[in-house]
Amino acid sequence: MRVVKPLTRALVVYYSKFGNTEKIAKALAVGLQSGGIDTDTAKVDEVKYDELDKIDLLCVGTPVHAWNISKPAREFLERLEDMEGLSGKKAFAFDTKFKSRLAGSAGGKIEKKLKGLGFDIAKSAVSAIVLGNEGPLEEGAEGTFRQMGEELAKMM
Ligand SMILES: Cc1cc2nc3c(=O)[nH]c(=O)nc-3n(C[C@H](O)[C@H](O)[C@H](O)COP(=O)(O)O)c2cc1C
Numbered sequence: 382m383r384v385v386k387p388l389t390r391a392l393v394v395y396y397s398k399f400g401n402t403e404k405i406a407k408a409l410a411v412g413l414q415s416g417g418i419d420t421d422t423a424k425v426d427e428v429k430y431d432e433l434d435k436i437d438l439l440c441v442g443t444p445v446h447a448w449n450i451s452k453p454a455r456e457f458l459e460r461l462e463d464m465e466g467l468s469g470k471k472a473f474a475f476d477t478k479f480k481s482r483l484a485g486s487a488g489g490k491i492e493k494k495l496k497g498l499g500f501d502i503a504k505s506a507v508s509a510i511v512l513g514n515e516g517p518l519e520e521g522a523e524g525t526f527r528q529m530g531e532e533l534a535k536m537m
Pocket of ligand 1: 483484
């Protein structure tokens with residue numbers, strides 16, 4: 382008997398004020414895609430909530446704003462609280478921030494919220510470093526996230 386493995390789907394949802402988190406989100410998506418996962422990206426205000434039940438992996442990324450998750454990304458996570466059928470799906474969180482002891486973080490906080498919603502964390506949150514408020518990203522950051530996408534794909 383031939384067993385056909387159903388297509389694994391991922392969605393990378395992100396907020397980005399200056400475009401750096403967007404670059405990281407797209408790099409992650411390219412990695413997932415090349416690892417064989419059918420992957421879409423969506424800005425937080427473009428998410429089609431009625432299609433979330435079709436995905437197997439949700440990745441959520443944000444810049445760190447005031448040591449925390451940005452407001453638009455937080456609002457996206459709050460909308461997930463009203464949804465059913467998310468439990469058991471896999472998730473991965475990431476953020477962009479300064480390389481400083483005082484930078485704070487958002488990825489770990491997103492991860493905690495996703496865990497609370499029943500998601501199974503596929504891999505601990507990862508940060509990409511920006512060199513200034515508006516970027517640029519630290520050299521190699523996009524390559525690192527592309528590779529991370531390929532690794533995540535293997536875990537699915
Ligand atoms: C309102 C505001 C608050 C910020 N607060 C922090 C912060 O607490 N820690 C930090 O590391 N970076 C902070 N930053 C810098 C952002 O992390 C940086 O702008 C972001 O990573 C760039 O990503 P983006 O291009 O996707 O917006 C802040 C930026 C803004 C605009």
